[in-house]
Amino acid sequence: MSNCPFCAQENASQATVCCSCARDMVVPSSLLAERDDLIHKRDKALGELMKAKLELEAARRAKKLRYV
Numbered sequence: 167m168s169n170c171p172f173c174a175q176e177n178a179s180q181a182t183v184c185c186s187c188a189r190d191m192v193v194p195s196s197l198l199a200e201r202d203d204l205i206h207k208r209d210k211a212l213g214e215l216m217k218a219k220l221e222l223e224a225a226r227r228a229k230k231l232r233y234v
């Protein structure tokens with residue numbers, strides 16, 4: 167048995183495609199590392215986007231208070 171790197175579903179050892187999520191089971195570890203790196207970068211970017219939105223919202227609110 168081998169576990170799917172994406173959904174952890176158990177598959178036959180010789181399976182090349184996951185029987186549960188249908189993704190490729192045979193993925194080079196370099197690609198998995200790259201994927202983890204991309205996920206990490208995406209999370210960081212989302213965090214920065216969220217922060218920027220909050221700052222923009224705060225700035226808008228401050229502007230309204232000043233000019234109304």
Ligand SMILES: [Zn+2]
Pocket residue numbers: 170171172173174175184185186187188189
């Ligand atoms: Zn899977």
